[in-house]
Amino acid sequence: MALSLSLWLSTMVLAEDIEVTIYADANYPPYSYFEEGELKGIYTQIIKVGVSRMKGYKVNLVAVPWKRGLRLIENGEGFAIYPPYFHLEKRPYIWPYSMPILDERVIVMCREELFFRALRLNWPEDYYGLVIGINAGFHLGGDAFWQAVKEGEISVSEVKGNRENILQLGLKRIDCYLNDRISILWELKQLKLTGEYDEAGKHVVLMEGATVSIEQGFVGFTNMDKGKYPFKEDFKKQLDSAIYNMRRTGEMQKIVNDFLR
Structure with a gap:
């Protein structure tokens, strides 16, 4: 058992980062929007900072029309999207949610x-x-x-x-x-x-x-992937930790304030 655990840990250390795509609303200023060839917004900046502190993942943020993004999550092609509200009955295909990002x-x-x-x-x-x-x-x-x-x-x-x-x-x-x-x-x-x-x-x-x-806005994950994203729980755990620390230190509020100055 000890040998198996050692081999698994060695594999994790040597493995390349997992490439992940998170979809973003392309037309929701100032929270998330695509302008002059660049994805911008308050949520975008928060998530960029948050994922930069996660280990084992290479995260791409891709702007899409909101309804298209939801369809990608609903059919299991998309891994995650931001920033849906928490509506379990309306969107049963989104689960789990990250911890709340903004009010x-x-x-x-x-x-x-x-x-x-x-x-x-x-x-x-x-x-x-x-x-x-x-x-x-x-x-x-x-x-x-x-x-x-x-x-x-x-x-x-x-x-x-x-x-x-x-x-x-x-x-x-x-x-x-x-x-x-x-x-x-x-x-x-x-x-x-x-x-x-x-x-x-x-x-x-x-x-x-x-x-x-x-x-409240969240990152919402698909629950229609049928095991396609076995790393989902670890990804969410790391993202939640990053979001929590940004809230705790006031860094998140500073990002909001910078957009309003």
Whole structure:
């Protein structure tokens, strides 16, 4: 037994690193996106740092359209993908998940003047009578919000994306904008850098309102591989350790902050 263990350890030491591909959402800025021939984003940077500290693996991060990436995981061709939310019933083909990477907080960003008389901490009741902007095709806000919309207590304005909604908000064409906090802040930063959003000029000052919900992003692994990836458990264990240490030391928060500066 001792001889067998020694031979196995020797083989592991001499073996080349296992080449692994993790798929990434190609169009989810600022978290994960493909731009100018390069995969970028907050999750991308975190995972790059994390896998660089793992032993025995050579990891390739590949950008794909989100739905295509999920299909690759579902049919067992893909090993892992980021950043799915934890939805076991909706996506039973994803298991296990890494430990949580980031909290994605959905908020309402509003014109500052709306908070002069009240803090508006309660969602959605404190936002009755207002016009709320959302991205077309998104269904954020929760059941109570959409029931209020149905009853005419709140109005909704749908446009293409972050940029359009923030500009509409700055020009007072809507009262608030509902989306992920970091996505809003990142897009607002880009607009200010290009001069498209001018708080000292024609655009109003913005202020964060209520937190609507919190989701967490993960690396999700296929459970449809039929033993194709026998190293999955070890890979996940090492990745979890790297993620935990980045959280513990504040390194992960620094990556987020750098994207928002």
